[in-house]
Amino acid sequence: MNSTNQHDERIARMTFASVYPHYVTKVEKKGRTKEELHQLVEWLTGYNEEAIQKLLEEKVTFKQFFQGAELNRNAHLIRGTICGYRVEEITNPLTQQVRYLDKLVDELAKGRKMETILRTA
Template sequence: MNDKNYQKILKMSFASVYPHYITKAEKKGRTTQEVNQIIHWLTGYDEKTLQQHLDNKTNFEDFFTQATINPNASKITGVICGYRVEDIEVPLMQQIRYLDILIDELAKGKAMEKILRE
């Protein structure tokens, strides 16, 4: 990924992408609560903190920099946007793509225990 695209993603507000996560999940019969559960698991944010980030239109860089990434996130593997997530060398970009993969797994009907690497 080139640096210009990377910077653009980092500066995008999480709140601008969040509805797309919800729509993707709901189209496949999943719920907002399940999307939030995934976000809580990955970032360590609770409902209140997540809502604050949405209300404040926190950008992706700050959203993930302030998160406490789940230690089991390293178990997330797969290809997203043509990149193997486990090979992404920039930690922040890797964390963003982790969330993309988890939302994809939810939309594909995977069981929550498997998505959350339990």
């Protein structure tokens, strides 16, 4: 990915709370649930329901969000295109982690099985 420092910095400053409602809308519009969304957030980051709510209330940036996360050891298995970029080719670690989350939300909204999304099948 040929991203710019400005692009990476903009992503780092975005708050999780500003994007979260879009995630919820996207998955619910396609017949999936907020609980399923939280399941994939927990798989990727280690944040449980209570932690997610606290992060939303605190309006943490994506930089803070992923600094406190324990990224799943299988996150590197997330592959494919999101927002026009191949996630496995993104060189900025934070931008890649945000795009991992975007990709998982996208797969959930597309109706993929949870076992496939969470790389357990």
